[in-house]
Amino acid sequence: MRTAYEEELAAVNDDLVQMTRLVGSAMNRATQALLDADLEMAERVIASDAQVDALTGSIEERCFDLVALQQPVARDLRVIIGGLRIAASLERMGDLAEHVAKQARMRYPRPAVPQELRGTFAEMGGLAEAIVSKTGAVIATKDVSLAGDIAAHDEDMDRLHRELFGIVLSPKWSHGVEAAIDVTLLSRYYERYADHAVSVTRRVVTIVTGEPYVGVTLEA
Amino acid sequence: MRTAYEEELAAVNDDLVQMTRLVGSAMNRATQALLDADLEMAERVIASDAQVDALTGSIEERCFDLVALQQPVARDLRVIIGGLRIAASLERMGDLAEHVAKQARMRYPRPAVPQELRGTFAEMGGLAEAIVSKTGAVIATKDVSLAGDIAAHDEDMDRLHRELFGIVLSPKWSHGVEAAIDVTLLSRYYERYADHAVSVTRRVVTIVTGEPYVGVTLEA
Numbered sequence: 554m555r556t557a558y559e560e561e562l563a564a565v566n567d568d569l570v571q572m573t574r575l576v577g578s579a580m581n582r583a584t585q586a587l588l589d590a591d592l593e594m595a596e597r598v599i600a601s602d603a604q605v606d607a608l609t610g611s612i613e614e615r616c617f618d619l620v621a622l623q624q625p626v627a628r629d630l631r632v633i634i635g636g637l638r639i640a641a642s643l644e645r646m647g648d649l650a651e652h653v654a655k656q657a658r659m660r661y662p663r664p665a666v667p668q669e670l671r672g673t674f675a676e677m678g679g680l681a682e683a684i685v686s687k688t689g690a691v692i693a694t695k696d697v698s699l700a701g702d703i704a705a706h707d708e709d710m711d712r713l714h715r716e717l718f719g720i721v722l723s724p725k726w727s728h729g730v731e732a733a734i735d736v737t738l739l740s741r742y743y744e745r746y747a748d749h750a751v752s753v754t755r756r757v758v759t760i761v762t763g764e765p766y767v768g769v770t771l772e773a
Numbered sequence: 774m775r776t777a778y779e780e781e782l783a784a785v786n787d788d789l790v791q792m793t794r795l796v797g798s799a800m801n802r803a804t805q806a807l808l809d810a811d812l813e814m815a816e817r818v819i820a821s822d823a824q825v826d827a828l829t830g831s832i833e834e835r836c837f838d839l840v841a842l843q844q845p846v847a848r849d850l851r852v853i854i855g856g857l858r859i860a861a862s863l864e865r866m867g868d869l870a871e872h873v874a875k876q877a878r879m880r881y882p883r884p885a886v887p888q889e890l891r892g893t894f895a896e897m898g899g900l901a902e903a904i905v906s907k908t909g910a911v912i913a914t915k916d917v918s919l920a921g922d923i924a925a926h927d928e929d930m931d932r933l934h935r936e937l938f939g940i941v942l943s944p945k946w947s948h949g950v951e952a953a954i955d956v957t958l959l960s961r962y963y964e965r966y967a968d969h970a971v972s973v974t975r976r977v978v979t980i981v982t983g984e985p986y987v988g989v990t991l992e993a
Contacts, residue, residue, distance in 0.1 A: 617854065620850060630840060730949075
């Protein structure tokens with residue numbers, strides 16, 4: 554039988570998994586809003602970020618109480634402090650989904666993404682979905698064998714981000730400066746979303762294996 | 774007389790102040806490298822980020838040991854966990870200074886910033902310097918009356934960031950898409966640098982006043 558303390562630790566972990574679902578759904582819907590110039594969908598994504606923020610606050614308070622009241626031993630303390638970091642990264646992923654939705658709203662009723670880049674953003678959205686769902690699985694199961702997959706998806710995301718610069722800077726680009734800036738910022742949101750997911754995965758790996766955490770270097 | 778525990782808490786706080794100096798100096802030198810197309814200066818900023826990362830790691834480990842070994846009471850625990858968050862934000866500010874330096878390096882020997890925006894980036898650099906030095910003072914003295922100044926500087930930074938979009942998107946912009954993307958990303962690095970400083974200040978205010986932390990919403 555689990556103690557109340559163990560139950561609470563497990564509940565915090567469940568809430569971290571729930572956060573991956575929320576920020577995954579937010580990015581999916583934001584991508585859809587972006588590609589379909591769907592204002593209503595964009596508004597829903599923007600409104601729903603408050604739920605992610607509230608869950609982050611609740612997780613923080615409960616982690617804090619766990620440390621203060623239970624005086625956990627070294628390994629549990631690493632789990633709890635790791636959980637705080639993971640919640641912060643997931644909250645930031647929610648913000649990035651909201652940024653994508655705001656960009657879709659800002660250009661409505663025009664689409665923010667020109668026709669020839671729709672495929673790129675559809676692919677970025679698909680990668681974001683794959684990464685965040687695997688990140689959720691890593692948190693839920695502590696099966697860190699998925700870390701390789703997540704890193705590979707992140708590399709694909711980086712490649713798409715680099716390729717986008719090539720498209721925007723090509724002499725064939727016919728959409729002007731504003732669209733170039735829009736798609737560059739959008740692409741950066743997806744790329745950073747993936748970086749945060751990699752960072753979350755590394756935190757879990759650190760907790761599971763006891764190896765030191767290696768931060769993710771975020772490139773422009 | 775202070776106990777060894779209190780000494781260690783004070784030493785961690787001193788190191789957080791030291792981090793504000795390092796990331797402040799990094800952003801100053803990055804701005805100079807950007808405006809002067811100074812490759813050597815840019816390289817030095819990029820190389821020095823390892824020092825910031827190492828100090829972050831050291832602070833994290835010592836915060837962790839403080840919690841694990843000393844089992845601090847509620848208020849001290851908030852100080853230590855707040856310190857972890859502050860270190861993470863300051864590390865990110867160092868990364869942003871490095872991003873600016875990398876942009877200067879990438880365009881060398883050309884300047885990455887066209888003539889008519891040099892004043893904007895000089896001003897952004899000045900604001901970054903003012904913000905980070907006041908943030909250091911808040912951490913050192915716990916005098917939260919500087920929070921208003923810091924918020925005002927952050928608003929000025931946001932205004933400059935918005936104005937830059939206006940300049941880049943004006944029909945008078947003659948520098949093409951690449952320069953437009955360069956300056957937009959650069960401006961975003963300064964704007965986020967300021968946001969992180971505001972976030973650090975709010976963490977200190979939270980610790981000092983016991984009021985709940987209110988996160989900073991980062992706008993594109």
